Amino acid sequence: GENVEQHPSTLSVQEGDSAVIKCTYSDSASNYFPWYKQELGKGPQLIIDIRSNVGEKKDQRIAVTLNKTAKHFSLHITETQPEDSAVYFCAARLIQGAQKLVFGQGTRLTINP
C-alpha cells in the first residue's frame, strides 16, 4: 500500500523567513496531495492541495510543488508569521479503491518572533 514520509519532524524559523516541508510517497498511482494544518486543540484543516496533472500551486504565502517522477511534493510558506505555528501534515490519496488518505508523520512548525 501507499507510504508517505515527511521531513523534518520539527522546524523552527524566524518570523518573516521561509519554511519548507518535504514529503515523499511510494505509490505512483496516487494523484491527489493535500496539506493540512492542525492548530492546538483542533482537528486538521486543509490549507492547500495539488493534483497530479499540476506541478505547482500557489495561494498567497503558501505554495506546493509536485514532482511525480521523483514522487515527492513540498510545502513552501513565505514571509512566515506567528499564526503559522502549528503541526502540518502532508497526505496522498490513491485514485483506485475507497480513496483513503495516507498521511505523513507531521511537522511541528514554530515561528520565532
Place this chain on the structure above:
Amino acid sequence: DVKVTQSSRYLVKRTGEKVFLECVQDMDHENMFWYRQDPGLGLRLIYFSYDVKMKEKGDIPEGYSVSREKKERFSLILESASTNQTSMYLCASQPGQAQTEAFFGQGTRLTVV
C-alpha cells in the same frame, strides 16, 4: 458551514471497558473515516466507510470495530479498552468523489487507565 462533530473532547476510561466514540457530519458525505493520532506517527487510519452499513479496515483495525447505521453517523467502538489505546482519535468525512477535501472533527483525547 461544514461541520464534523465528535461527541466528546476528553474521555477517561478503565481497562477492559467498552468505549464508544461518536461522530456526526452534516454535509451528506458518503465517506467517513476514523484516524488515530500519536506523536511521531502522524494520522493512522483505523476504519473507514463509504456507505451506510459498509465498512473497510484501515491500517490499524485491531482492537476496534465500527458502526454506520445512518449516513451522517460513524461510531468507533473499543471492545475492551487497553492502555495502548490511549490516544487522540479523529473523525473525518469526505464527499464520494475523488480528489476532494476531507473535513475533520476536533478530536477526542481518550485516556485508558
